[in-house]
Amino acid sequence: MQTAKPRLNKVNQGHPRPPQLYFHCTDRSAIKTSNLPDRIKVALHNVSFAHPFLISLRYQRTFNAGWATSMGIIYKNPSLVEVICELHWELTPVAIPPNMGVDPFLDVIRADLTPRLNAAGFVNSQELAHPQVPRQFLAWQPIVRFAPAPDTWPKIQLGPGIFTVNMAGPNYTGWPDFQPAVDSAVGALIESFPTPEKFLRLKSLQLKYLNAFTNKHDYQTYAQFASTYLGLKSVLPSAFIERIGVTAAEISTNSQTKLPISTPSDSYITVQVSEGLVNQTPGCVLQLAVEKTSKTEPKQIMPWFREANIAAREAFQSLATPRLIELMRPEEKR
Structure with missing residues (x-):
């Protein structure tokens, strides 16, 4: 999907909601008409099918082989x-x-979890909803949000049918450092949930990485950045573009692409790219989200998050061009 003047999407830490622009890829023919970069299309055409109509996204560092992909890499x-x-998790319908x-x-979970x-x-706890708002x-x-102190991370959030563990980008030093906090928080939730093996009916697991590129990443215009550094192209026919009288570099293409992946199993990855405001500064917003919507047992939660992190990392390193990775100044974590 695209628009000549896409709606700006503010980046707010806590619970971002990017624009719902949607493209669902289910077979090889759909890849040809998507606005994914050509290098992604080539890789997807060469990977094996996990199912006759489900494309595996295990392209495994196809394009950025020159860049280290170990968990010891950080970006300066x-x-x-x-x-x-x-x-x-599932709620009681109303x-x-x-x-x-x-x-x-x-109420029982919160009383035990706190x-x-x-x-x-x-x-430190912070109420996020007015107490008089009906729960439904x-x-x-x-x-409610929990944190060691108001301005420190990570933060843990709880609500009807939802539990999140959030880490701010500037404080994130890699999954190995973040995982213990997630493991501890999820373990506390399971221990606080009444008979979790019976009543904790998970409906989805999600791991989201929200990125924002600004002038420090050579962002000049959204069209320039998305085309040069992410390889996004217009999905409009060339004849239409020529008739309107614009060049490809002038077209801003907001995109959401959803792909099934084989690892973690029964999951998919969503790549969202849109124009946005980053601390009141224009920029390009990229969200990579790995999600599972099938039945999951409590003991399977953390293994899924570990595999989802690998999938998200490989997707990012394959989507970003080598030139963009260089601008981010990768180096081995010491």
């Missing part, structure tokens, strides 16, 4: 804004509003 000029590990629900265990998090150092209107929205 990073683009990362926030990392979010998110769990959703008639009004439609597609909403209530969480019968929320002292566990306090003992782990998350002693807050389905899958955080209502």
